[in-house]
Amino acid sequence: MLNLVLFGPPGAGKxxxxxxxIEKYGLVHISTGDLFRAHIANQTSLGKKVSSLIAEGELVPDSITISMLEEEIEKNPSAKGFVFDGFPRTVPQAEELDRFLESKKTSIKGVVALDVDQEELSKRIAERQKISGRVDDGADKLKKRIEEYFNKTIHVLPYYEAQNKLSKVNGIGEIDSVTKDLCAVIDGFALID
Known part of the structure; x- marks a missing residue:
């Protein structure tokens, strides 16, 4: 199974x-952000709780995030693999994901971090806000999310680096060029068994 973690700050292009x-490798995309937004849109009790946390720029507790993630994996028993986008955000989440995947007799093959500087992130998010109107892209909330990434989430990278699973790709440039670089890295992961 080709299980990947796509890493990067808000606006990196994940x-x-x-x-x-997903299209190239036939993988299932699991975005915690999409999961949260679906629960919020459906006004589930979980969605209401997640909504108030996101509105404050806070991270959703691990127990909620992991339960939602496991549910999504269980829904796709014949998947060729998964692309995890926006998860894990902490080392305990990474450890829990490893345990869960191991119970399914699989693992993370590789982690790709999209490198994008803060100036570029701000430009991209401002543009995305105009187009999508996402409430989590407001200036104050965005600033908090980017700080959260650079102060907390980025510390997950050494966890995967210690397992020799981490690669970095320049996330600035033409979209097709970034995709080509990502695929070159992922093709290398796919050869590992």
Whole structure:
């Protein structure tokens, strides 16, 4: 199974690149952001709780996130693999994901971090806000999400680096060029058994 974690701060292009990877490799995309937004849109009790946390720029507790993630994996028993987008955000989440995948007799093959500087992130998010109107892209909330990434989430990378599963790709440039670089890295992961 080709299980990948696509890593990067808000606005790095994870959603755009995930859709291309799904098409090329036949993977199932699991975006915690999409899961949260679906629960919020459906006004589930979980969605209401998640909504108030996201509105404050807070991270959703691990127990909620992991339950939702496991449910999505269980829904796709014949998947060739998964692209995890926006998860894990902490080392305990990474450890829990490893345990869960191991119970399914699989593992993370590789982690790709999209490198994008803060100036570029701000430009991209401002543009995305105009187009999508996402409430989590407001200036104050965005600032908090980017700080959260650079202060907390980025510390997950050494966890995967210690397992020799981490690669970095320059996320600035033409979308097709970034995709080509990502695929070169992923093709290398696919050869590992």
């Amino acid at each position: 959603g755009t690149q995930s859709s291309r990877l």
